[in-house]
Amino acid sequence: MNQSSSQLAFHPLRDQLYNELHSRPFQVLPCPAQVTHIALLTTDEQRAAQFRHLQELHERLGVPAPEQEVSCFEDNFGTLRVRREIHMEFTAYTFINLGAPDHHQPFRETGISPLPDGWLEGLQGTVVAAFHLDLQNTANGPATDLAKVRPYFEGLRLVGSNPQDGKARVWGSFRLHSDQFGRFMVLNHSLSDSQLGRLTQRLMEIETYRLMSLLALPLARQITPALNEMDQQMAVITQTLADNHDIDEQQILAELTNIAARIEAFRAHSTFRFSATRAYHQLVLTRLDELREDELSGHLTITEFMTRRLTPAVKTCESVSDRLEDLSRRVDRASDMMRTRVELAIQSQNQQLLTSMDRRSKIQLMMQHTVEGFSVVAISYYLVGLIKLALDALYDSGVSFDKSLVTGLSIPVVLLLVFLGVRAVHHRFIRMARHQ
Structure with a gap:
């Protein structure tokens, strides 16, 4: 019994894929x-x-x-x-x-x-x-x-x-x-x-694809002088990085950025054309194989003519395309080296900055201890003054005592208490900083 295919789920492009070969x-x-x-x-x-x-x-x-x-x-x-x-x-x-x-x-x-x-x-x-x-x-x-x-x-x-x-x-x-x-x-x-x-179709395709593949040759010739110039620049930059320790990183980075921008502009303008040249050239070679030529005495065959004249032109385009890619990689490597030098310089500057900050912190700590000593004296002075006012008030109220003696005895006690209080506050802040 024949089974119906009406329930099968067909790909929406199925008919198009079948018809493509025809x-x-x-x-x-x-x-x-x-x-x-x-x-x-x-x-x-x-x-x-x-x-x-x-x-x-x-x-x-x-x-x-x-x-x-x-x-x-x-x-x-x-x-x-x-x-x-x-x-x-x-x-x-x-x-x-x-x-x-x-x-x-x-x-x-x-x-x-x-x-x-x-x-x-x-x-x-x-x-x-x-x-x-x-x-x-x-x-x-x-x-x-x-x-x-x-x-x-x-x-x-x-x-x-x-x-x-x-x-x-x-x-x-x-x-x-x-x-x-x-x-x-x-x-x-x-x-x-x-x-x-079929023979006529192959001849038409060979001639058409031959000319289409050669469209990239003038572009390759136009780009080549600029590639030679950038290649020399890269050689100088690389040698400078290898020989000199004291260099202008900002200037070299600017040169590398300029070269990278030019390379990307060339690649954007030529990548499709060079890729198309490779594809058309491959089609030409395929059609030449399909001709199945016999040599005509005394004359170049179409295949010999194409491989002798067309293939070098295509190889020129491929060489320029490869040089663009190679230059791009060299610029990336040089940029990586420059970034490494800059990062090392920044790390050295940071280390010097940290050392300087450490020295400043020690000086600030010493100054802080000095200020703390002055603050103990200042606070004690004002506290003794308050005690003296309190003693005067108490003496005037009828309590009999030696005000000078009591005031004198209170001075060391106040100094000790103020010193201990300031130290306690200082240690408390240190413990809070350690916990953080």
């Missing part, structure tokens, strides 16, 4: 075809404007416009196919022209040729990658001889290989041409439409 399907491309790929850095506002611009394209070509934006959108306009993919920081457009004749001259017709006039110029965003791919059957395409292929690339030096175990041949210059677009030529020997679509 969100960017490979193209199925017939041959011949002309493909143009454009990748644009976009903000959220520009991305929204791009979607409205895409709706305008549908309206101008008389096709129902999409109502909701999706991460990967594809639509056909007769012999024109348009695909739009939204990535983390860029949007990619792929225009496929399926209407060119079999015996056309490469790159005379491109993927953007069927677009309405002025539509492409209104596309918002900053173009990073823009290149044409001309897909042709070997039987109908130009000869594979380099001398006959090179004129289609305006005489530039070419990189060529036989990907997919030799089932196709790819030519490219990885340079901009007179129309400000790059160019690739794919000569199909025996690939099916789906295989050709």
